Amino acid sequence: MKCRFCGTPLHDVFLDLGSAPPSNAFLRAEDLTAPETWFPLRLYTCTECHLVQVDEVQKHDALFSGDYVYFSSYSRSWLAHAERYVAHATERLGLGPDSLVVEVAANDGYLLQYISARGIPCVGIEPTASTAAAARDRGIETVERFFGRAFAQEFVAARRKADLVVANNVLAHVPDVNDFVAGLSAALAAGGTITLEFPHLLQLVAQHQFDTVYHEHFSYFSLHTVQRILARHGLRVWDAEELPTHGGSLRLWVCHAGAAQHETPAVADLLAKEAGAGMLEMGYYQGFQHVADQVKNDFLTFLLGCRRDGKQVVGYGAAAKGNTLLNYAGVRPDLLGYVVDASPHKQGRYLPGCRIPVVAEASIRDTRPDFVVILPWNLREEITGQLAYIREWGGKFVTAVPDIWIN
Secondary structure, eight states, X not given: OBOTTTOOBOOEEEEEEEEEOXXXXXXXXXXXXXXXXXEEEEEEEOTTTOOEEEOOOSOHHHHSOTTOOXXXXXXXXXXXXXXXXXXXXXXXXXXXXXXXXXXXXXXXXXXXXXHHHTTOOEEEEXXXXXXHXXXXXXXXXXXXXXXXXXXXXXXXXXXXXXXXXXXXXXXXXXXXXXXXXHHHHHXXXXXXXXXXXXXXXHHHHHTTOGGGOOTTOOEEBOHHXXXXXXXXXXXXXXXXXXXXXXXXXXXXXXXXXXXXXXXXXXXXXXXHHHHHHTTTSGGGGSSHHHHHHHHHHXXXXXXXXXXXXXXXXXXXXXXXXXXXXXXXXXXXXXXXXXXXXXXXXXXXXXXXXXXXXXXXXXXXXXXXXXXXXXXXXXXXXXHHHHTGXXXXXXOEEEEOSSSOEEO
């Protein structure tokens, strides 16, 4: 196996989670009598560029199929994040009716709806048929394709280059990072901007976020590594922001290498922060296995104690990160009775691997559980507010990452 960016042979294991089914391969009732396919889930660190990456053991077109069940619009906090981003970007970049905004991995139109509402022409690029259809229902023009260099060249030939290319939470999901970034460069107008958002590897390590590892995430990035990838394709970072989303993300503002945008001090500051944390040394990437195992063991100790004491435990949020945690810990319905999710696309199905049923929120009021485990811990504030009524019967909330938290 070789690094998907620089081609260096990979030998250093960052994290080994054994094997798991794809985290968004939810099951229907009729699937429960059939076997599931599990794939190795092991991350490596490149000794040359420090890109942390999983082997592409399943092709990306199988992971992001027409039956894809992740719809961005079912999180109120995520919609609010998108709306704030649009207000900020349109003002900062001076976007208007003569501009063109292209979003890569536009999902169900959760973000472009705010661009469209401002009268700014926009197009979404989205390979999954289910979410692309939802975006079109919102009136968002959506092209149902995977994005890369060839597609970008076709798009520009048929239309024009974009003043803003939005690529939020997609960089980690592409197996051929060089082809993808080359496509971003090809799609961008001479004075335009690309914005990238992705979970920051620095925070993944610091906050013990091993559950953000799953097959749909091919790569895990520092600013140092992303900067090298962008530079290979004639792009540079002119501003960088640290965001609280997904447990700690980066938002990069990117332009062509020779463009006029001036680099802000934030870029050098963040690079220095990463260097100070040790991210340029291989020692930083060793020892994370022990951290993941400790989180898993503490979670299992909690669940087994609840079972011994006759306490009912359920989950909230059928998120991919939750599926990683549950499958690595070997949790089954005897320890976690069901998982609630707001998305009707997941309700009535079963989590992959652990086969725990996904139900609507009404089940919480009906069964009055003692504990609700918030699987998407990054939405803890939103979910504890939404489910505050469990306090009426003495119910408590639990998260497992970065450590066991019970309140």
